[in-house]
Amino acid sequence: MQRTIRIQLKPDIETDSVLSQTIEQYTWSFNAVCKHGWKNDLANGVELHKATYYDHRAITGLPSQLVCAARVKATEALKSAKSLKKKGKTVSCPISKRCPIRYDARSYTAWFDRSELSILSINGRVKLSFEIAEYYRQYLAWKNTSADLLQDRKGCWWLHVVMEIETPQASVTDEVVGVDLGIASPAVDSRGSKYGSGHWKKIEDKTFELHRRLQSKGTKSAKGHLKKLSGRQRRFRKDCDHVLSKRLARSVESGATLVFEDLTNIRGRAKMRKAQRRRLHGWSFAQFQAFVTYKAEARGVNVGFVDPRYTSQKCSQCGHIERGNRPSQAEFRCKKCGYERHADYNAAINIRAEGIRMLKAEGSAVSAVGGEIRPKLGRKSKLRHSPVSTEADTVLGTPSQCG
Incomplete structure (x- = not known):
């Protein structure tokens, strides 16, 4: 470490x-x-x-x-x-x-x-x-x-x-928590906790508007202000990621496993409207995951990564996959069974279930505490989307605000 x-x-x-x-x-x-x-x-x-x-x-x-x-x-x-x-x-x-x-x-x-x-x-x-x-x-x-x-x-x-x-060693537990990262909501986990603040989004929007005005002005002083603004924005995002990653790493006990989507090359694969591209390209998901990984390592917590395909379209109740299951960014409504849930929370449950399936497929719960677990399946491999256990639904309520 x-x-x-x-x-x-x-x-x-x-x-x-x-x-x-x-x-x-x-x-x-x-x-x-x-x-x-x-x-x-x-x-x-x-x-x-x-x-x-x-x-x-x-x-x-x-x-x-x-x-x-x-x-x-x-x-x-x-x-x-x-x-x-x-x-x-x-x-x-x-x-x-x-x-x-x-x-x-x-x-x-x-x-x-x-x-x-x-x-x-x-x-x-x-x-x-x-x-x-x-x-x-x-x-x-x-x-x-x-x-x-x-x-x-x-x-x-x-x-x-x-x-x-x-690296500190700890006894491995069966606790597995799925975490869905998003642009609107920075992070939502499979226990129903939401990490982030609407205030941060307002600051980002305010900074973007100022950045655009300074760019259109084009004077020497405006360019100097842009350079200062760039560093300030980078530091602000880094601080936000530090705060959230610390809360997330401390939210689980030693020996547990946090599971994320493997978002490598997501900017090249995602198809979004023009208005959403700015947020996508300014999304610091890799930095956030890196911060969680090293903070979790210090507490003897594992970090796993699963294939991100269909986690947002799949119903965590019956396993039905359809693009129409998600009519809006925050809403999930299954076309087959009518199950309704916050979209990010539903995705987090699917990530958790996929993480458990991946760990079982490898033959053991966790190979080494404090390490990273990534899927062995390639990008082109076909995953089996089996129905997900709804154990979390009987214990958890709707997503709560943790920040």
């Missing part, structure tokens, strides 16, 4: 200059390795090392550890681009304007007890003092592994230190 501590560094003028030179040469080395690998269709780390190491040592003046780190990072970027290209995506040669420097145990040392650190630079080791936020002190007993040095747009220096500890 890993967490990242963000430490702001405040170097003096001389050290700032050294760090700037180091990151500039590191970025050059990264881009040069990427260019060589892209030109020669090469993504093997050993071959790239042989082709670039000695030249880059002589040209950049970087220590050998940082030259190797830049090559490793470039190799990862090339492999990622190659993988995307195989999937039919349009890709180009990886390039970075200011590549963060990756340090390992041999190139940096942090002493949290006296708030000092030593990092490798173009002029050898430099020592810096730092202050750590009170929230991060809970992780100081963990083992520190790698770290990334970066400089933000304002010129501030940050060191992101990765802390590691053994």
